[in-house]
Structures are given as structure tokens and as C-alpha cells.
Amino acid sequence: MSNGTISTDVIRRSVVLPYAEHWIMRSKVEQRTYRIIAAKPLGEAPPEGYPVIYMLDGNCVFNTMVEALRLQCRRPEKTGVTPAVIVGIGYETDNQFSPDRFYDYTPFPNTSILNKSDGSPLPEQGGAEAFLRFLEEEVKPQIESEFNIDRNRQTLFGHSLGGLFTLYAMYSRPHAFQYYIAGSPSIHWNKEYLQELESAFIDRIKDVPHRIRLLLGVGELEKTHVAGNCSNACQLADRLADLVEYGVQAEYKEFEGEGHVSVLPVLIARALRFALHPKQ
Numbered sequence: 093m094s095n096g097t098i099s100t101d102v103i104r105r106s107v108v109l110p111y112a113e114h115w116i117m118r119s120k121v122e123q124r125t126y127r128i129i130a131a132k133p134l135g136e137a138p139p140e141g142y143p144v145i146y147m148l149d150g151n152c153v154f155n156t157m158v159e160a161l162r163l164q165c166r167r168p169e170k171t172g173v174t175p176a177v178i179v180g181i182g183y184e185t186d187n188q189f190s191p192d193r194f195y196d197y198t199p200f201p202n203t204s205i206l207n208k209s210d211g212s213p214l215p216e217q218g219g220a221e222a223f224l225r226f227l228e229e230e231v232k233p234q235i236e237s238e239f240n241i242d243r244n245r246q247t248l249f250g251h252s253l254g255g256l257f258t259l260y261a262m263y264s265r266p267h268a269f270q271y272y273i274a275g276s277p278s279i280h281w282n283k284e285y286l287q288e289l290e291s292a293f294i295d296r297i298k299d300v301p302h303r304i305r306l307l308l309g310v311g312e313l314e315k316t317h318v319a320g321n322c323s324n325a326c327q328l329a330d331r332l333a334d335l336v337e338y339g340v341q342a343e344y345k346e347f348e349g350e351g352h353v354s355v356l357p358v359l360i361a362r363a364l365r366f367a368l369h370p371k372q
Contacts, residue, residue: 142177303339
């Protein structure tokens, strides 16, 4: 290389994320196709197995979380982050997002919002129940057959509509994960139905206490958005605060100067300490 030019003699190769692989899974429930991406830690797993984080929108955020984890987990005593298996659930596309997420992450179609911001019709919606079954009955057994997983340290991470699904999963199957991270959750999408699920969840937890930790993370700049992500998430954390004696801990975090999308990297950094602290 000289004078600011790149030599044509240099052999170039694609950048590959080490110790990570992906494969295609077709759900038995609805025959829908997903790209599963997994990254394993280096070294032997602890006796109880590795913690695991399952990430929605895997095409978008998988690499960011894996690199953030690898940077920090080398010194758990300093960073508060232990090694873990990261699993991204994505789609067969090179784009960051797939329209299929509208179906997988929503319990019911939204009847008041009919078009996307560009005016085009919204994709099909209402498949959250089937998608949750796919995670529980197909993805998790596959991961547990290939990695030594600690079933007491499982996390579900979702953002936006993925955050909506994360809350839906916590309400519907509270024992499925121990940590739930809902970034800028689109509570407004199915607000009335979520309120019904929330009430049933609270009654269930009071009847049979269970250890659950929920992190609700939003960007400060979302306060002015019509969706009300900040107020909805903050109010939810306040309501769940009464469940501490039953094992539920809900934390609301507002990230200064961040918006709906820019909040993702800082939320990921916070999520790692939240779910992977060595003293938990």
C-alpha cells in the first residue's frame, strides 16, 4: 500500500466471526424457516454449564452482542460478565430485519395501525404463540444437545417488537427463562391483551413464586414518540415492583441521549452485566 492506494496484489477474504456458526431450521409447528446463529465461548464449560442468551432479530444484533461479550468476559472479576453461549434467531435474508418478525413477535394483529411509516401495508401478524413454541420445543433442545447449558441461567433478549414478544413470553411461560430483557418494547401494539396477560401473570406468581429478573431498557429520546415506549415501560416496572417478595425483580433503565435504534449497543452492554454477573 502506498500513496493512499490499496495494492491489487493483496489477497482479500471475507471477515468471519470466529467460533460462530449458523444453520437453517424449519419449525414443525408452522413450517416457517429461521436462521439460527450460535457462538460458543472458549475453554471448558463450568460444572453447571454455560449461561445462554437467546436473541431475537439475530441478523441485526448477534455480532454486536458476541463481540461485546468476548471483550468483557476475559476478566469476569473486573467486568461483572462471565462467558456464555449466544444464540441468535434470525431469518434467511442478508438484511438486518425481515418482515416475518411482524408475525413472529406479535400475539395479535394491530387493528389501529394498518400501514408502515412509508405507507405500505403491514405484513401478516399474530404468530407469537407458535414462535414461542418453536423456541421452547425446537430451538432450545437443539442448543442443549450441542452445548453444555445451565438451564438456571437462560436469558431472552428482544428489542422493539422483539421487546413486545419478550414480555409476552415472560407472561405466558414465566419458567422458560430466568432473565428477560425487553428493549424499547412495543407495548402499544397489543396493549389491552398484554394487560390481561400481565394480570394473569401476577396472580400466577403470587400463587407460585418464581425467580425472574426483567430489564426494561429504552432510549431517552423515545420520550417524545407517539408509541409511548418510555412511559409504558416505566409504568410496567412500577407495577411489577410489588412482586419482589415473590421473586420478580423489574428494572427500568433510560439511556441518556439515545433513540429507539441507537439504544441497542448500550442496552447490550448493560444486558450482559444484568444477566451474566458471576455472583448471581
